Amino acid sequence: MSDLAVRDGRVPWRGRLGTESVPAAEAPDARRALQLGLAGIWLLDALLQYQQVMFTRAFGQMLAATAPGNPGVIARPITWDATLIEHHAVALNAVFATVQLLLGLGIAFRPLTRFALAASVAWSLAVWWLGEGLGGVLNGTANPATGAPGAVILYALLAVLLWPADRAGPAGAVPAGAVPDGTVPDGTAEAAPFTAARAVGARAARWLWLVLWLSLAWFALQPANRAPLALHDLTARLADGEPRWLAGIENGAAAVIGSHGLAVSIALAAACVIVAAGVWLPRPAARATLVLALLVAAAIWVVGEAFGMILAGGATDPNSGPLLVLLALAYWPAKQGQARAERAASC
Numbered sequence: 557m558s559d560l561a562v563r564d565g566r567v568p569w570r571g572r573l574g575t576e577s578v579p580a581a582e583a584p585d586a587r588r589a590l591q592l593g594l595a596g597i598w599l600l601d602a603l604l605q606y607q608q609v610m611f612t613r614a615f616g617q618m619l620a621a622t623a624p625g626n627p628g629v630i631a632r633p634i635t636w637d638a639t640l641i642e643h644h645a646v647a648l649n650a651v652f653a654t655v656q657l658l659l660g661l662g663i664a665f666r667p668l669t670r671f672a673l674a675a676s677v678a679w680s681l682a683v684w685w686l687g688e689g690l691g692g693v694l695n696g697t698a699n700p701a702t703g704a705p706g707a708v709i710l711y712a713l714l715a716v717l718l719w720p721a722d723r724a725g726p727a728g729a730v731p732a733g734a735v736p737d738g739t740v741p742d743g744t745a746e747a748a749p750f751t752a753a754r755a756v757g758a759r760a761a762r763w764l765w766l767v768l769w770l771s772l773a774w775f776a777l778q779p780a781n782r783a784p785l786a787l788h789d790l791t792a793r794l795a796d797g798e799p800r801w802l803a804g805i806e807n808g809a810a811a812v813i814g815s816h817g818l819a820v821s822i823a824l825a826a827a828c829v830i831v832a833a834g835v836w837l838p839r840p841a842a843r844a845t846l847v848l849a850l851l852v853a854a855a856i857w858v859v860g861e862a863f864g865m866i867l868a869g870g871a872t873d874p875n876s877g878p879l880l881v882l883l884a885l886a887y888w889p890a891k892q893g894q895a896r897a898e899r900a901a902s903c
Contacts, residue, residue, distance in 0.1 A: 586751045586885075586888075586890070587718055587720070587751045587754060587886075590714075590718055590751060590882055590885060590886055591663055591664075591669060591673075591718050591720075592663075592664055593882050593885075594663060594711070594714050594715070594718065594882060595659075595660045595661070595662075595663035595664040596660070596664075597660075597711075597873075597874065597878055597879065597882075598656055598657075598659045598660030598663065598676070598711070599656075599657065599660035599661070600873070600874060601656045601660075601872065601873045601874075602653050602654070602656040602657035602660060604866065604871055604872055604873060605649065605652055605653035605656055605872060606653045607869065607870070609869065609870050610645075610649045610653070610872070611645055611646045611649050611650075612645055613642045613645055614870070615641060615642075615645055615649055616638045616639065616640075616641035616642030616643075616645060617638070617642065618870075618872075619634065619637065619638040619641060619686065619687055620634070620635060620638035620639070620642075622634055622687070622688055622689030622692075623635050623638070623689060624695070625692075625694075625695030625696065625697065626689055626690065626694050626695045627694060630685065630689070630690060630694060631689075633685070633686060634685070634686055634689055637686045655679060656679075658672075659672050659675060659676045659679065662675070663676070669720055670719070670720060673715040673718065673719060673720075674715075676711055676712065676715045677712045677715045677716065680708045680709060680711040680712035680715070681709075681712060683708045684706050684708045684709045684712075687708065687872075688706040688707075688708055688709075690705075690706065691703070691704050691705040691706025691707075691709060692704060692705075692706075693705050693706070693775075696778060696779075696780055697780060698775040698778065699775055699776070699778075699780070699781045699790070699860075700772040700773075700775050700776050700824065700828065700856065700860075700876075701776075701781075701787065701790065701824070701856055701859070701860030701861075702790065702860055702861060702875075703856075703860075703861060703875045703876040704771075704772070704775045704876075705768075705771055705772075705775070706876075707873055707874075707875045707876040707879060708873070710876055710879035710880070710883065711879065713764065713768070713883070714879065714882055714883060714886070716755065716756065716764075717751075717752040717755060717756065717761060717764070717883075717886055718751075718752075718755070718886065719755035719756075720755070721754070721755045722748075722754050722755070723754065723755060723756060723757050747890075748890065749839075749889060749890060750835075750886065750887045750888055750889055750890055751885075751886045751887075751888070751890065752764075752765075752883075752886040752887050761835075761887070762835045762836060765832065765835050765883075765887060766832045766833070766835070766836075768832075768883075769828045769829070769831045769832035769849075770828070770829065770832045772825075772828040773824075773825040773826075773828035773829050773832070774825075776821045776822075776824045776825040776828065777821055777822070777825050781817075781821055782817060782818045782821040782822075783817055783818075784815040784816070784817045784818060785815055785817055786817045786821075787813050787817045787820050787821065788810050788813045788814055788815065788817060789810075790860070791806050791809050791810040791813060791859060791860070792806065792807060792810040794806045794860075794861075794862040794865070795807050795810075795862075796868070797865075797868035797869070798862055798865075798867055798868050799867055802862060802863070802867060805858065805859070806859070806862060809859045824852070827848060827852050828852070830845055830848060831845050831846075831848055831849040831852065833845070834846060834848070834849070835887050839889045842887075842889055843888070843889060846884050846887060846888055849880065849883075849884040850881060850884050852880070853876075853877050853878075853880035853881045853884065854877065854881070856876065856877050856880070857874075857875065857876075857877020857878065857880075857881075858877075861875040861876070861877055863875075863877075864877070
């Protein structure tokens, strides 16, 4: 009777017919899973961009609406781009949709992941300016409940944080040279405490997280967003054109908010500040704040964005909710011993 032994990631079969090596199943990699999640959102964007309405002048008019209130140097290129698209809607929208399709497929296909992630950063920055008017950051309309600072800039941030490199070492690794009590000798590179730190290092990743969530807190407290009926009116408007069950959620949320816009804005800002500080805290506290981040992202996506208005038709992306979820998962503290699995499946 033959037996099995695992050696160097392969399973040799020892029996009468000789020894044959069978590759062991590849261990799952958290970063790769997040890359595939990002790829999936790009593919959804492409499908939404292929909607019939996007091949009409309505698409250009949608883009033109992001120009008012921005400085002239920002607004004029937006207006020019929107006018060009209005006059060549079919051809240009086909190009835009195909680019997004190729970005999603490229990120999902390992040999092209680096190229596709780099291209997605460039594309995201261009769309953030010409398609989203910098998310309303400069014209006073930025609101975290509706996707500020602009969903597309989060694609670029995710591409940077999920870049297939290991500046800080695989997440959860025990650094070479560490002694049994966990002390790391001077000069020894520490492992990434979470997936987002692998490419840029833990310090840079934490600062990026801090800036993002503090900016969301700042936007929540802007005068236009903290007005008594601002959030009520915004949520109520989202019910138009949505399925009855989703319209019921939006109308119910609007009724709960009522004229308490200031209190809701302060509560949202406070939650964002807590989340911003969370990645600097010890692991148990960090997990708790990341759970809060997931809850805030879910609330924003459902109540403030109505699932990106995908079900109402005419949406070009699912908005910021799913991207904030991916970001929170990228900062989830890694377990010790996870490194071997991630190293085996690393890009």
